[in-house]
């Protein structure tokens with residue numbers, strides 16, 4: 001593997017050295033079409049407990065395929081040709097995700113690791129209320145939960161993502177796109193998973209709603225300390241929200257490192273090209289979503305005071 005590791009072992013600024021919650025080793029995923037396509041090639045990464053790992057790269061480079069494979073959500077003709085995915089449970093057990101049976105996988109998803117995928121807001125069941133969808137997911141994993149607890153938890157997660165709990169009785173078509181996406185994020189955090197994979201979670205929404213939802217996710221992450229793999233081709237956004245960033249090119253992770261180091265000292269020519277293709281990156285590193293950092297490093301290594 002020719003990944004350029006940019007001090008991958010150095011904890012991101014302002015965050016303690018974290019232990020691993022997910023390890024992906026040499027993962028290769030092939031679409032067995034007439035002409036087979038190797039969409040992910042020999043990908044390796046470690047996700048630390050509580051961190052935000054950004055996954056960047058142009059359309060078609062394999063980001064979604066990698067995310068689906070990590071969660072075993074890939075469908076034929078996609079096939080995991082080789083590699084390992086290990087979930088390091090907070091309780092101390094290591095889970096070999098690729099070896100889980102279907103029943104074990106159903107128990108694993110949502111509970112340990114959840115995913116919000118592109119266009120997820122359209123994944124809500126159109127003929128079922130928000131209340132029923134949250135309740136079904138809760139009871140599938142916690143069958144003994146009382147009605148009162150189900151209601152309490154459902155109201156709590158909605159409140160956390162900024163949706164009025166009175167919306168529990170609504171059907172998806174009665175909610176705006178932003179609200180539906182918030183409900184999906186509420187669903188993803190319902191069982192307090194240790195890892196959330198967010199694949200372009202807000203791309204379909206207008207910029208203001210996008211920013212609101214992202215701020216909310218980052219606030220929740222700081223509060224609840226789950227780890228996030230955040231996938232987007234929006235590199236400026238990733239620089240704002242990520243502790244570390246992995247850059248994919250044609251199925252391979254070509255660079256992986258702390259976000260600010262990658263910003264200042266990108267090693268791979270493709271990362272440099274990607275950084276150069278966003279004019280906004282000639283200014284300060286994003287200040288909109290993250291707070292608490294007073295200075296911002298520019299690509300030439302100088303420091304700029306934040307306005």
Ligand SMILES: Nc1ncnc2c1ncn2[C@@H]1O[C@H](COP(=O)(O)OP(=O)(O)OP(=O)(O)O)[C@@H](O)[C@H]1O
Pocket residue numbers: 031033037039057058059060061062063064065066077078233
């Ligand atoms: N069902 C399929 N059959 C064959 N090839 C596929 C299939 N789905 C995806 N691919 C190919 O796999 C590669 C990776 O696609 P993938 O959707 O993972 O990329 P991506 O980086 O997530 O793109 P985007 O940002 O546009 O979602 C692409 O070359 C794509 O054409």
